[in-house]
Amino acid sequence: MGAALRRADHDLEAVEQAIRCAVLAAGAEMLGKFMSAVGKAQPKTPVLCPHCHRRMRGTGPRRRNMVSLLGPTAYTRARYDCPFCQKSVRYPADEALDVVGTSRSPGLRRQTARLGSKETFQEVAQDLAELAGVQLSRKDAERIAEAVGHDIDTWDQRQRERQRFAPAPAPETPKTMETLYIEMDGTGIPVVPRELEGRKGKQADGSAKTREAKLGCVFTQTTLDEEGRPVRDPASTTFTGAIEETALFGWRIYAEALRRGLYGAKRVVVLADAAEWIKKLVELHFPMAIRIIDFYHAKEHLNHLCQDLFYKPERVAHYRERWWGLLAQGHIESILAEAGPLLSKDPNGDRSARRELAYLDGNKEQMRYRAFREQGLFIGSGVIEAGCKNVIGKRLKQSGMEWTVEGANKIIALRCVTLSGRFNEYWEQRVA
Numbered sequence: 001m002g003a004a005l006r007r008a009d010h011d012l013e014a015v016e017q018a019i020r021c022a023v024l025a026a027g028a029e030m031l032g033k034f035m036s037a038v039g040k041a042q043p044k045t046p047v048l049c050p051h052c053h054r055r056m057r058g059t060g061p062r063r064r065n066m067v068s069l070l071g072p073t074a075y076t077r078a079r080y081d082c083p084f085c086q087k088s089v090r091y092p093a094d095e096a097l098d099v100v101g102t103s104r105s106p107g108l109r110r111q112t113a114r115l116g117s118k119e120t121f122q123e124v125a126q127d128l129a130e131l132a133g134v135q136l137s138r139k140d141a142e143r144i145a146e147a148v149g150h151d152i153d154t155w156d157q158r159q160r161e162r163q164r165f166a167p168a169p170a171p172e173t174p175k176t177m178e179t180l181y182i183e184m185d186g187t188g189i190p191v192v193p194r195e196l197e198g199r200k201g202k203q204a205d206g207s208a209k210t211r212e213a214k215l216g217c218v219f220t221q222t223t224l225d226e227e228g229r230p231v232r233d234p235a236s237t238t239f240t241g242a243i244e245e246t247a248l249f250g251w252r253i254y255a256e257a258l259r260r261g262l263y264g265a266k267r268v269v270v271l272a273d274a275a276e277w278i279k280k281l282v283e284l285h286f287p288m289a290i291r292i293i294d295f296y297h298a299k300e301h302l303n304h305l306c307q308d309l310f311y312k313p314e315r316v317a318h319y320r321e322r323w324w325g326l327l328a329q330g331h332i333e334s335i336l337a338e339a340g341p342l343l344s345k346d347p348n349g350d351r352s353a354r355r356e357l358a359y360l361d362g363n364k365e366q367m368r369y370r371a372f373r374e375q376g377l378f379i380g381s382g383v384i385e386a387g388c389k390n391v392i393g394k395r396l397k398q399s400g401m402e403w404t405v406e407g408a409n410k411i412i413a414l415r416c417v418t419l420s421g422r423f424n425e426y427w428e429q430r431v432a
């Protein structure tokens, strides 16, 4: 290092880089010694064969390379073989050090996963080299982040199942939470061609390029601002999602709502568009909820209705303004009464407009926007729309990306847990 320092002369940056390299190298050596000490220690309990459950036999030390936050290092640890069934090998020290099946240290895995939830694997490798002085390949970063994502998914799934089968609180339990909101939406993720075989899509030739990820969020609201508008409780939003069938997603979002205290809320609100899958899911899992169709989706339906009914742009604009006003008041019947007589007498004509009117008629109780506002409720599902962009789009829909369903789900799990502020919770239970 002395030579490096002399060469560096007065270049402070070169000096600090050289010192960092030296400190890391010394640290890596210390880490290797520590790991070797663990590797040499006599296990406190007999090492049993996972296969035949008989006592395994120590067969001497084995050396192994490890990449850590301090850079590459090496250590030795005792290997155990089963003399009876000869089917298994164990390294008790690796188990204690949490490096079974991986030559990347826990600290490095944690940082790689956190970065991998935010940026492309290529960028992860670059940032680790630049910021931490650790060399990792792009593929390596991908493997590590996906392994952590997979582990998080498994952990979260176990938690969800526990929630599902936990007994519901007694009905007389006092409700302490004001309002719990549940929102959900779908967003397409670009996938590799083999994930699309036999699926219909929106491309001109009927093929698909994406698979739909379903994303849900839960947040709470306690107070109103000075103008009586609802305020989302700070840091109360959590996300969950995956590319999966509606039935599975239903249980997923239900479990998340349970975790967040579904039965402790005085009011439960589901805010979403009126997609068929959402409707079914809400009927099954959240029959107690106040259902609100996102105000902006409803406005968009009225916009379509006006374009179906009128040719002249002034007329479209006039009725749009008028009906949007009625919508804001929740006067759906008035819109129906005004629009109905404008349809052609031919029952097969104006099909698109008839569809919009049926939509309004079928969902009118979920569009009483004035009443909802008076109750101090949110009427727009902006949180989940921002969530789709932020949780999914930003990381999984960059140009040129193509995911496998499995790979995408691991990263979605990683991002949902990270952006819900649960990464530390996961990591701590993992160590325990």
Ligand SMILES: [Zn+2]
Residues within 6 Å of the ligand: 049, 050, 051, 052, 053, 054, 082, 083, 084, 085, 086, 087, 088
């Ligand atoms: Zn055995």
